[in-house]
Amino acid sequence: MKQIVKSSKLNDVCYDIRGPVLTEAKRLEDEGHRVLKLNIGNPAPFGFEAPDDILKDVIHNLPTAQGYADAKGLYSARVAVMQYYQQHNIKNIDIEDVFIGNGVSELIVMAMQALLNSGDEVLLPAPDYPLWTAAVTLSSGTPVHYRCDEQAGWFPDIEDIKAKITPNTRAIVLINPNNPTGAVYSKELLLEVIEVARAHGLVVFSDEIYDKILYDDAKHTCIASLADDLLFVTFSGLSKNYRVAGFRSGWMVLSGNKKLGRSYMEGLNLLASMRMCANVPCQHAVQTALGGYQSINDLVQADGRLRLQRDTAWRLLEQIPGISCVKPQGAMYCFAKVDANRFNIRNDEQMILDLLRQEKVLLVHGSAFNLKDGCYFRLVFLPHADVLQSALGKVERFFAGYLQD
Ligand code: PLP
DSSP states (O other), X not given: OOOXXXXXXXXXXXXXXGSHHHHHHHHHHXXXXXXXXXXXOOOGGGTOOOOHHHHHHHHHHGGGOOSOOOTTOOHHHHHHHHHHHHHTTOOSOOGGGEEEESHHHHHHHHHHHHHOOTTOEEEEEESOOTHHHHHHXXXXXXXXXXXXXXXXXXXXXXXXXXXXXXXXEEEXXXXXXXXXXXXXXXXXXXXXXXXXXXXXXXXXXXXXXXXXXXXXXXXXXXXXXXXXXXXXXXEEEXXXXXXXXXXXXXXXEEEEOXXXXXXXXXXXXXXXXXXXXXXXXXXXXXXXXXXXOOTHHHHHSTTOHHHHHHHHHHXXXXXXXXXXXXXXOBXXXXXXXXXXXXXXXXXXXXXXXXXXXXXXXXXXXXXXXXXXXXXXXXXXXXSOHHHHHHHHHHHHHHHHTOOOO
């Protein structure tokens, strides 16, 4: 019988966070090993419970959520999102500018599918959250990675961005607060990005899914609040701030110079309609989440659980000979640098596989985030401090004896 071959449009699409390393972790689990998975930013399994009101609201509305909703989302959810951004100084949004999706993931793919033609280039951070690169490639666009500078707290390198613009560049993507680096961008940096986008007529896509997960004195600024002459698309959702990643509930909002985006909006409306609507029961959580008590603030304040875990993970990483890490200011990850010369490392994925097999700790290698230079890994600091301590003890033991042959 003839083989069923996957579409060639998937040939260059990569999403290595759930790639071969995870397959190996599953194999080890099938053999009966316990693997500590510090690879995915999924708060609930680590005991971060969702606010009660959200759960109550979804349960309460379940009986009336059996039918399809409007393709762009429930009115109550979209009004809540609109008001949230109005309060954050994004002007010129109305309800038609808000799309509710099955998580930000669905909307990222939709946003790229509606925009790109073959050969169109999109500027993306390196390192990035790799779904962005995958979505550009899947949509027949060309991902062009700009450098984020570790020496500058992982801020985007504006000169590198400028150098990578061509007549085919359509858009720039920012992830702020950043996954995987934990950087939170200053207003000054965002204004510089706006200047570049303005000079070259770029759409600005801003993934702000960690906008409430901020440590120390970090302040988040919505880039879309800083100008109204460009087209901005801002993304966020319930997965991280409200710890309900399984609800698959996120949103995207167009703002700024929407006259530029009339045809693009038609494309988005078409794609939203083709998938009927997002999961309806969980859309009921949106208004309650945004309008209710913001328990995420308790978790990130000085003695909050997430903040203490960030401190523990970062401190222990920095103590490992050959490892260093810029202190994350937001999100739920440490992105650590490995001194590749010291360990003779030529392949970071192999390093992560070796760690997994030896210590049964699962991390993600830096190249999975489209970072080609240097050797890095990302660690999720969602487990309690004692678990992190034990995991990082294992990581330290691994590196103490590691030399890649
Ligand atoms: N954007 C970033 C930067 C993320 O880190 C993630 C998930 O880890 C997503 C988007 C996807 O979020 P969602 O669960 O809303 O699909």
